Amino acid sequence: MTFRKKFKIKTIVGLFLLVLISLTMTGCWNRREMNDITLSTAIGIDRVVVDGRPIFLFSVLAARPAVPSGGATAGGGGGTTGPRVAGVGTVISTEGETVYDAIRNYSMRTSRQLFLSHSLVIVFGEEMAKEGIGEVLDFCNRQKDIRERTWVVVCEGLARDALQSQPEMESITSVELNKMIPLNQSRASKVAIANLFQVTRDLLTPGKEAAVSNIKLFVPPETSSPIRPTGTAQTPGSPSGKGGGAEIQAQNKTFALSGAAVFRGDRMVGRMDEEETQGMLFIKNQADGGIIPIAFSAPEKNASFLYRDVKAKVKPVINEDGSIMFEIRINGKVELQEQKNAAIDIAEEDIKHAEELINQEVERRCIKAVARSKELKSDVFGFGEKIYRSKPKAWEEIQSQWGEIFPIVIVSVTADFKIEHLGLINKPIVIQ
């Protein structure tokens, strides 16, 4: 009896589960096939005025679907990978009253659902950045597709134009940017670097402001460049392109990273040039490698050193009279990379002197960065946060006035770089 009962229950449950599983295994409920979606690789957000009304202009650099082989395409490569022609991306921009409104308006322009999960870069247009990116950041963090590691950059001019600019090495602008930003940090350290999470944190943290990469567009000066308007391989100007006529269109430009865009709150207040940005990266512990040129007993720069293993320590000191001081110590190693006419002998005092010059140069760059950020009244180094983390009581008192205090804090920078390596030749090449 009990056996039969048990058996019955087991059978019923088993059959029920079997039906349930077979029903749910048939496929995804909300499947999105590859040929139904647009893979966004970069998004650009602008604030523009249309009919006297400010609106959001949302641009997507979408990976253009590969044309099946046999089509009359320029590359004609075909196969599964599709033809590889310069720029496989398409920029499509839509307008809306809010960001998400603009995103959903995408469906009025194209036949495919927008898929943001593969976005590598968020580009803010200059006007957008100046007006405040808070709303956009809220949106990006709120919705689940855009990832925390997406780079945030600010461009000069319209973000739409930046997305339309041509890559010079990779097949698509967003991939090129995505590789360039971290590469720069280890090769030159002259561009601010921040992803979506870092920008969000910097904006949320009291006593810290955001600084993000800045990009600029230009016509490549090299005459052989296929991007130049005088070149042969031309992409026809899209109807949505800016201006037109005699003006050089965005498609004929390429882009380069350039310094940092500095924010106060969620508004961009200015830019830093490369030297200032490098100084900032030194203080923020983000300078992983780069070159310091020095002038060794000569009027112009005649030797360059590669730095690495840079560590910066920022120590806030609050004096009895209430003045605030930051002692910054930067340690690192440098390698001699080049020098002119054996300016530096390998003798000990020359090495010492060279180290001194390097230290001076690093200190100069850091001080320049501090001066610039004081001028912009934007604490990009997170000095205020340093006080909060180490002296929370003191911070509570000054937090509300930090904006006014920051420009008058005293910052002392002490660099201590050691020459550890001279390259593959140990005696200088003396020209006879």
Added chain:
Amino acid sequence: MLDKGRISSVQLMLVLFMVEMATAFLLVPSIVAQAAGPDSWLSVLGVATAYGLAVALICVALGKRFPFQVFTEYLPEVLGRVPGKLLAAAYTVVFIHLTSVVVGENSIFIHTVFLRETPPLIINLMMVGAAVYGVYLGVEVLARANEMVFPIFILSITILLALVAREIDLDHLRPVLANGPLPVLKGAMVPAAWRGEVFFLLLLYPYLNQKNEALKSAAGTVLMSGVFAATVTAVTIGVFSDLVASRQIYPVLNLARYISVAGILERLELYLIIIWMAGVIIKLAVFYHSCSVMAASTLGLKDYRVTVFPIALATIVISGRLYETDYLKLVEFLSKFWPFYGYTVELLIPGLILLVAVIRKKGGNRVDF
């Protein structure tokens, strides 16, 4: 005793760990960070664990007095027939509600971050179906199934944390105790309620085969989950800082998304969803098992399996009406009501019952630890 199963003390420890951690690891960090800021890990590690130990002590003491009965079976004995049965019925209802909260937690998580267009009902049916099947098989099978899930759960989360560990900025964990101990205590309220889920011991004690090791398992589970939860919280805050983490609903999910090793190991959040589902199925199964045993013993039924199906349906309906599509309600419950609700159900009432049992000299053994 309605279930004839037997579980070992280690199995008990792992089951109790899973009952708490399956949902706590994902939901707690954000709620703690809102109150305790950079000190969140202290709340989770210290205060919540102390509370959990108190609950464990009371539950073991009660268990020792009535070693072969579950909580609802000896309530009439301790309090008298009518009040005892009433309280037992109330506890059954409370458990059904708690189970529907777990069902709601699950479907909201899957619904908001993963399957946007799948109706939550389908997600619920699948999860509840799996859990109910486990309940039909009995507590012994649940414990064994958990022995398989537990290492996967622990290892996967540890690996996820290790992969994101290089993003930790120790500055985010400072200053320690900047505003004194009050925020730490405040922050501990919600995780303490979770840690108190060790009170499932009241319903699992009879199945334990070595009764003298009950306290060891219960305390072990509390300490283990304390360390584990504190690690998860500390890594979350270390990477995201309390300001960002407290604004995210599921910071651990964002943590998994933030992993990037050599540009290859990325987008690991799906693993987190697998871990979550495995854990929640175990948790739900234990909840359903306890619910149905309570209901059956309150009603005086011979077989607890009869009550599983109605209870499962009830929880799906309740969670559908209360929480399924309303995240705000769930958060309101978890962060405002759940602590007090939890303290009452986990500590206060069992404590009072123990007191009454001691005064009225009910139950077998003395309280000795």
